[in-house]
Amino acid sequence: MTGQPEAAPVPDPARPPRRDAWDKVTGRARYASDAAMANMAHAAVVRADRAHACIVAINADEARRAPGVIGVITADDLGDLGRRFGHIVCDHPILAEDKVRYYGEPVAAVVAETPHEAADAAERVWVDYEDLEALTTAADALASETLIHEESYAGPERGFLGVKPKADTDNAAHRAELGWGDVDAALAAAEAVVETSAAFPLVYGYAMETYNALADWQPGGLHVVSTAQHPLMVRKELARIFSLPLAAVRVEVPYIGGGYGSKSYTKLEPLAAAASWATGRPVRVDTDVEGAMHTTRADGAHVTVRTGFDSEGRITARAIDIVFDTGAYADNSPLVLTKSVNRCFGPYRVPNLRVRGTAVYTNTTPASSYRGFGAPQGALAGEMNMDMAADRLGIDPTELRRRNLLEPGGTVISGKRGLDADLTADLDAVAAELDRHAGRGHEPGVRRGRAVAVTASDAGASPISTAQVRMHADGSVTLLTSSTEMGQGSRTALAQIVARQMGVAAAAVAVGQSDTLYTPFEWTTGASRTTTVVGLAVKAACEDLWRKLRAMAAESAGIDPDEATSGGGSIQVAGADLAPAAVIREWFGADAGEAVGIGVVRGHGETALLPPFWEIGAVGVEVAVDETTGEVTVEHLVTVGDVGHAIEPDLVKGQDLGAATQGLGIALWEEMVYEGEQLTNPNLIEYRVPRFTDMPRRITSVLAERGDGAGPYGAKGAGEGALNPVPAAVAAAVGRAVGVWPTELPLTPARVWALLRSAAETEAAGLAKPPTAAGGAAPSTVRGPAAE
Amino acid sequence: MTEPRPPEGEGPAPAATSVVIAFRLNGRRVETLAPVRLTAAELLRDQLGLTGTKVSCGIQVCGACTVLVDGAPASSCCLLAVDLDGTEVVTVEGLAQGRELHPVQEAFAAANALQCGYCTPGFVMMTVALLAADPRPDRAAVREWLDGNLCRCTGYAPIETAVILAAERTAP
Numbered sequence: 038m039t040g041q042p043e044a045a046p047v048p049d050p051a052r053p054p055r056r057d058a059w060d061k062v063t064g065r066a067r068y069a070s071d072a073a074m075a076n077m078a079h080a081a082v083v084r085a086d087r088a089h090a091c092i093v094a095i096n097a098d099e100a101r102r103a104p105g106v107i108g109v110i111t112a113d114d115l116g117d118l119g120r121r122f123g124h125i126v127c128d129h130p131i132l133a134e135d136k137v138r139y140y141g142e143p144v145a146a147v148v149a150e151t152p153h154e155a156a157d158a159a160e161r162v163w164v165d166y167e168d169l170e171a172l173t174t175a176a177d178a179l180a181s182e183t184l185i186h187e188e189s190y191a192g193p194e195r196g197f198l199g200v201k202p203k204a205d206t207d208n209a210a211h212r213a214e215l216g217w218g219d220v221d222a223a224l225a226a227a228e229a230v231v232e233t234s235a236a237f238p239l240v241y242g243y244a245m246e247t248y249n250a251l252a253d254w255q256p257g258g259l260h261v262v263s264t265a266q267h268p269l270m271v272r273k274e275l276a277r278i279f280s281l282p283l284a285a286v287r288v289e290v291p292y293i294g295g296g297y298g299s300k301s302y303t304k305l306e307p308l309a310a311a312a313s314w315a316t317g318r319p320v321r322v323d324t325d326v327e328g329a330m331h332t333t334r335a336d337g338a339h340v341t342v343r344t345g346f347d348s349e350g351r352i353t354a355r356a357i358d359i360v361f362d363t364g365a366y367a368d369n370s371p372l373v374l375t376k377s378v379n380r381c382f383g384p385y386r387v388p389n390l391r392v393r394g395t396a397v398y399t400n401t402t403p404a405s406s407y408r409g410f411g412a413p414q415g416a417l418a419g420e421m422n423m424d425m426a427a428d429r430l431g432i433d434p435t436e437l438r439r440r441n442l443l444e445p446g447g448t449v450i451s452g453k454r455g456l457d458a459d460l461t462a463d464l465d466a467v468a469a470e471l472d473r474h475a476g477r478g479h480e481p482g483v484r485r486g487r488a489v490a491v492t493a494s495d496a497g498a499s500p501i502s503t504a505q506v507r508m509h510a511d512g513s514v515t516l517l518t519s520s521t522e523m524g525q526g527s528r529t530a531l532a533q534i535v536a537r538q539m540g541v542a543a544a545a546v547a548v549g550q551s552d553t554l555y556t557p558f559e560w561t562t563g564a565s566r567t568t569t570v571v572g573l574a575v576k577a578a579c580e581d582l583w584r585k586l587r588a589m590a591a592e593s594a595g596i597d598p599d600e601a602t603s604g605g606g607s608i609q610v611a612g613a614d615l616a617p618a619a620v621i622r623e624w625f626g627a628d629a630g631e632a633v634g635i636g637v638v639r640g641h642g643e644t645a646l647l648p649p650f651w652e653i654g655a656v657g658v659e660v661a662v663d664e665t666t667g668e669v670t671v672e673h674l675v676t677v678g679d680v681g682h683a684i685e686p687d688l689v690k691g692q693d694l695g696a697a698t699q700g701l702g703i704a705l706w707e708e709m710v711y712e713g714e715q716l717t718n719p720n721l722i723e724y725r726v727p728r729f730t731d732m733p734r735r736i737t738s739v740l741a742e743r744g745d746g747a748g749p750y751g752a753k754g755a756g757e758g759a760l761n762p763v764p765a766a767v768a769a770a771v772g773r774a775v776g777v778w779p780t781e782l783p784l785t786p787a788r789v790w791a792l793l794r795s796a797a798e799t800e801a802a803g804l805a806k807p808p809t810a811a812g813g814a815a816p817s818t819v820r821g822p823a824a825e
Numbered sequence: 826m827t828e829p830r831p832p833e834g835e836g837p838a839p840a841a842t843s844v845v846i847a848f849r850l851n852g853r854r855v856e857t858l859a860p861v862r863l864t865a866a867e868l869l870r871d872q873l874g875l876t877g878t879k880v881s882c883g884i885q886v887c888g889a890c891t892v893l894v895d896g897a898p899a900s901s902c903c904l905l906a907v908d909l910d911g912t913e914v915v916t917v918e919g920l921a922q923g924r925e926l927h928p929v930q931e932a933f934a935a936a937n938a939l940q941c942g943y944c945t946p947g948f949v950m951m952t953v954a955l956l957a958a959d960p961r962p963d964r965a966a967v968r969e970w971l972d973g974n975l976c977r978c979t980g981y982a983p984i985e986t987a988v989i990l991a992a993e994r995t996a997p
């Protein structure tokens with residue numbers, strides 16, 4: 038384990054920069070937003086200006102006559118194309134059919150010669166609506182008789198990864214449960230029962246490249262360039278919508294300008310493709326930030342946790358209720374809910390467990406995957422609950438966690454992979470760093486608080502991956518993978534694996550962009566899986582390549598394939614040591630040709646047991662709260678990247694800091710605010726993301742390398758872990774600073790100020806002692822008034 | 826090209842007018858017909874093919890579209906193309922000297938000050954402007970200058986390191 042107590046990682050001059058560095062610092066890197074095609078037209082999207090309404094009529098005559106307009110497309114113009122998409126629940130119309138279900142939903146697309154002409158004409162499309170009851174919160178939707186979706190999308194063959202659409206019709210998009218033991222009896226017998234409720238905000242991922250897609254339909258084929266994280270998933274939906282063979286749909290994904298899960302699954306691709314089909318032209322669809330916020334967000338959540346403890350502070354039972362605000366369409370939320378259920382009770386020994394999750398349709402922007410995938414939502418209440426319990430029981434919060442954390446190899450959920458991490462060591466590392474730099478002394482008007490939090494996520498998604506390595510006649514290698522590069526540095530890390538396996542320099546390894554016409558099958562790029570799962574496929578491809586090279590060398594030498602061996606970067610045949618390049622040239626009889634290795638990963642062998650790995654989050658924060666303004670400053674952020682083995686240490690630290698910073702955004706600033714039917718802050722002035730000057734005053738990034746992962750060289754994934762516990766840690770630290778536990782995020786100055794006031798009132802009334810650093814009486818849980 | 830149908834009655838507004846503008850772009854003279862409503866970012870990206878300049882927020886908050894106009898940083902998303910007339914414009918494509926990267930570009934690459942890279946051209950341009958104004962900025966000055974540039978991936982610390990590194994390499 039290596040600690041590094043300084044802020045920014047200092048560049049190691051011995052390491053070459055990441056392989057996309059030149060492209061990106063020169064502005065040459067090509068993103069989907071830069072893609073163009075000959076004779077390309079532009080679509081502007083006409084969006085609903087109400088949350089829930091029947092469409093009575095659409096009048097586009099004026100728009101059709103506007104300058105530059107090629108066509109206006111509504112749901113009625115889609116002919117025999119499939120009308121809807123949705124990989125789990127096929128509930129999402131390409132264009133609203135009989136009704137709109139959220140403010141900002143696409144109702145029509147205007148295709149014109151230029152973006153300006155399209156945008157101008159889009160304002161001349163008139164839609165008549167008949168309003169329905171708008172249900173913009175999960176509580177309203179659960180209480181109402183009004184249905185957001187009148188039909189069930191269940192059916193044979195429907196579903197995804199065992200997650201099936203529901204057969205009944207109510208406003209629940211999905212339900213998930215998990216449990217064992219007798220929770221009620223255990224809670225009744227517990228020494229103390231601690232309850233925590235917390236609200237997790239509606240969050241927008243804000244990838245700086247907003248969603249966009251360019252599509253070119255031709256008879257018998259479709260070519261799409263888009264920001265999709267999972268090109269093969271998009272290909273599958275497009276093939277179904279257009280009744281085309283998979284092979285006839287080409288999805289190309291150049292560099293992605295930020296993903297963080299928010300670009301998972303299908304977004305604008307069907308709309309661009311339908312517009313191309315309808316007009317006979319290649320069509321681009323772009324979104325601005327407002328359009329992006331009307332495309333996808335993360336699930337908001339209300340979570341309630343009740344935990345029973347024995348007199349030693351050991352957990353005897355946990356009962357957890359999760360209610361997601363999933364928005365108008367299911368997208369990936371049923372799976373996010375399922376994961377949240379798996380991830381919310383913490384990496385603790387819980388002898389009796391009951392988790393109930395409901396994802397609720399509401400008349401708001403549809404929610405889907407976002408970095409952390411259900412873990413931050415559950416951890417907010419789950420980890421704050423541990424802090425509240427620590428105070429109630431008079432035990433130090435780190436010590437209380439230590440008493441309950443699962444040991445390495447321990448069972449989180451029976452039937453799943455045992456815990457492949459040493460959480461106690463991780464937590465101790467966090468606590469030690471946090472204590473080492475603890476703010477001392479008293480500054481008037483400033484209150485300080487510190488907290489730690491831990492999470493473990495069943496990550497890695499499905500272990501389905503294929504990779505192809507092609508060794509050329511000079512021994513250099515081209516790696517083909519459909520894994521997308523969105524900044525995580527996977528091309529750099531995967532090239533490193535090829536270099537190690539084939540005994541060549543990393544500079545002699547090329548990695549192409551994902552393009553389903555050329556690159557082999559990949560399940561997804563998400564769930565922090567690339568280094569681990571794709572890494573294993575790449576490793577297997579290299580092993581296959583060595584096998585091919587041995588066979589070629591043996592054939593050239595006229596011996597049995599078994600008699601050729603390989604090792605140390607060369608092939609041994611009849612006492613001679615041959616370079617792989619020489620083997621290729623000899624076999625082809627020319628300075629030409631290549632040898633190809635294929636690697637496959639499926640639920641088999643090393644990856645038979647799910648999840649492929651547990652992704653660990655272990656963080657600590659110290660905050661300072663300004664008593665007069667309620668402003669929160671992050672004084673110290675500690676992250677432990679428990680990654681088994683860091684193939685590119687700087688890139689891992691970069692992922693950790695980036696993820697943790699997004700966690701700080703959720704904790705302190707980010708929230709999509711609905712007022713009535715309308716999203717009121719669809720821009721980056723009113724939706725505030727972390728800025729340069731928000732950077733924590735001190736950043737400590739620790740890597741834990743214990744070689745305990747199933748990936749290459751003992752590696753495990755990174756990328757989400759450092760986000761998951763951050764909102765919880767900040768909430769607990771602020772609670773300790775102000776003396777009242779927060780019940781909702783983000784902790785904007787207005788909300789914190791309200792917490793400070795209610796703490797003062799509580800103290801004045803002598804009702805209870807506030808939360809303390811360790812121990813103390815039962816804390817008061819006062820519900821903070823909604824700010825703004 | 827489909828001919829737009831003639832307007833009937835109260836038809837659409839007349840087509841936008843355009844103006845011929847001339848300016849220097851990355852050291853070369855450019856003369857072009859610019860529709861008056863076009864932004865500088867649209868002119869650079871869509872009309873002149875310089876896609877290194879990125880657009881994200883569109884409202885002068887994120888800095889992704891930063892270019893230098895007469896040496897000063899400007900948000901090209903909120904600047905009209907016609908206002909470039911008579912100016913000297915530098916974009917991220919204009920920094921490298923042949924095969925030699927600009928020291929700021931070098932430093933961003935060396936310090937891993939990028940992940941997805943979408944914010945990078947804007948940060949690089951703003952850093953060039955910063956170092957021109959203040960060749961040896963302290964960390965507070967770096968944070969102050971770059972607070973108008975958003976990065977969603979890195980958490981900013983590596984960018985701060987890159988700027989300090991660039992300053993060390995270039996300061997007189």
Ligand code: FES
Pocket residue numbers: 879880881882883884885886887888889890891900901902903
């Ligand atoms: S795109 Fe111009 S400042 Fe954000």
Ligand code: FES
Pocket residue numbers: 245294295524938939940941942943944945975976977978979
């Ligand atoms: S590197 Fe992705 S936004 Fe800065």
